[in-house]
Amino acid sequence: MVQKYRNGGITVALGTPNIVYVEGRCVGGGSEINSAIYHRTPPEILEQWSAEFEVEALGEADLRPHFEACEADLGLSMRSGAPPGASQRLREGASLRGATCAEMPRLAPPGPDNGGRRASxxxxxxxxxxxxxxxxxxxxxxxxxxxxxxxxxxxxxxxxxxxxxxxxxxxxxxxxxxxxxxxxxxxxxxxxxxxxxxxxLKLQPMIKVVARFDSDVNHPDMWVPSDQVGDVSPNFSFGCSISTRPYLAMAMSDHPDSARETLEDWRRAAVYYAISWGGSGSVRSLPIVKEPLVRYRLGREDLCNLSDAVRELSHLLLQAGAKEVFPTIRALPRIRRPSDLDGIPRPLPAKRTNLSTVHLSxxxxxxxxxxxxxxxxxxxxxxxxxxxxxxxxxxxxxxxxxxxxxxxxxxxxxxxxxxxxx
Ligand SMILES: Cc1cc2nc3c(=O)[nH]c(=O)nc-3n(C[C@H](O)[C@H](O)[C@H](O)COP(=O)(O)OP(=O)(O)OC[C@H]3O[C@@H](n4cnc5c(N)ncnc54)[C@H](O)[C@@H]3O)c2cc1C
Missing domain, CATH: 3.50.50.60 (FAD/NAD(P)-binding domain)
Structure with missing residues (x-):
């Protein structure tokens, strides 16, 4: 992280709440450190941008040759073995909630979880x-x-x-x-x-959730599973996050009383995320200091959307068999049963909620x-x-x-x- 992340990964967009963001700072940029999950731009998004921003030649047919060329140059791959336990639970929960969880392709050489290699x-x-x-x-x-x-x-x-x-x-x-x-x-x-x-500036703000199950879902070789639930809402989507022990520890930092126990039981625990796309921000250069000032504002509606996202993701994980769910919201009691979901504040409390992002645009x-x-x-x-x-x-x-x-x-x-x- 010291070599490849800007400021060792500690960069913050100021606002209420603050949003921690991460940038690659090396030859190759973000492609050297990312999860390599690949999507073409949804056609309806291209249509919206063409109309609102008056962009020439930005239809799906205009972009298709460029998607195809990049895909052919870098190579897309899917997992070769069975989905890891963390993915399997997301799939089960999604199907019980009437949504679909699908594996997304990766820009990576083929292989079991690809050992973290990417076509960077x-x-x-x-x-x-x-x-x-x-x-x-x-x-x-x-x-x-x-x-x-x-x-x-x-x-x-x-x-x-x-x-x-x-x-x-x-x-x-x-x-x-x-x-x-x-x-x-x-x-x-x-x-x-x-x-x-x-x-x-647009960020795709992300909130994480740690779920503990009664059987193994995590293992030392599990990289970031590329399974996502995209059809659960027009305002947010879900996916599996990196669940190695250091990342589990970070995701549990809002729940210090349960952190040790969860880390000792790490094979039965995994990190998931809900991602949304609200808010807007700015970048300003400052005199003397090298780093710019980055600010981001989430409105009430955005924090309500994020609250709905945490509630739905937690519910999905409970239905998939989670015994306990811990969203990254400070002082929120652990969620053990559906009735506990009513304790998730709507909108999310700006001063107690930990948001991050890796998608800046x-x-x-x-x-x-x-x-x-x-x-x-x-x-x-x-x-x-x-x-x-x-x-x-x-x-x-x-x-x-x-x-x-x-x-x-x-x-x-x-x-x-x-x-x-x-
Ligand atoms: C941890 C992580 C996971 C991610 N996972 C995914 C994923 O699975 N799928 C996905 O689609 N996206 C993912 N992303 C996002 C994706 O990597 C970025 O959106 C993408 O890399 C941004 O590309 P870019 O060209 O805009 O900038 P960058 O990739 O950030 O490249 C900018 C480059 O410019 C250099 N630079 C900056 N300022 C200067 C300067 N003044 N002088 C010289 N050089 C400079 C930087 O060092 C860097 O090399 C992830 C990002 C991160 C950080």
């Missing part, structure tokens, strides 16, 4: 890019960019292992900023590019609607010829599913448009 950028794409002439400058953080005649100059801090930090300058005819939904708007704003940049949305969009339909910053954004920032809103399939397809589409090959 450094595994698959970076070597090809270098063979094709890409020069990669690692350990280097771009601090600002400015226009010069015929192109741009980038000022960067470089810290190569074993050497003293130094400042370098990189000149370029064209620039694609791909720093992720927080760092991209921060860099652009530091560089004086601010119109509709960093005003509309939409801080520089794309489209021709200039009242809402920082970049045009193909990623060029409005009124800034030669300057492009190509990462999660350009998604018009939260996609409601794991986002990397959308990010890759948009990047491919926009790169081909830049080359005049679309």
């Amino acid at each position: 950028m450094t595994e698959m794409i970076v070597p090809r890019a270098r063979e094709s002439g890409c020069r990669l400058i690692a350990d280097t953080r771009v601090m600002s960019l400015r226009r010069r005649s015929g192109g741009f100059s980038l000022d960067a801090d470089q810290t190569l292992p074993g050497t003293a930090p130094r400042k370098i300058r990189i000149d370029a005819d064209f620039v694609f900023v791909c720093g992720g939904a927080v760092q991209t708007p921060a860099l652009l704003r530091r560089s004086g590019v601010r119109k509709r940049i960093g005003d509309t 939409s801080s520089c949305p794309m489209g021709e609607n200039r009242a809402r969009c920082g970049v045009n339909s193909f990623g060029q910053v409005h009124d800034q010829p030669g300057l492009y954004v190509s990462d999660a920032s350009i998604l018009c809103g939260a996609p409601g599913v794991n986002p990397q399939g959308t990010i890759m397809a948009f990047a491919r589409r926009n790169a081909l448009a830049f080359l005049g090959e679309l």
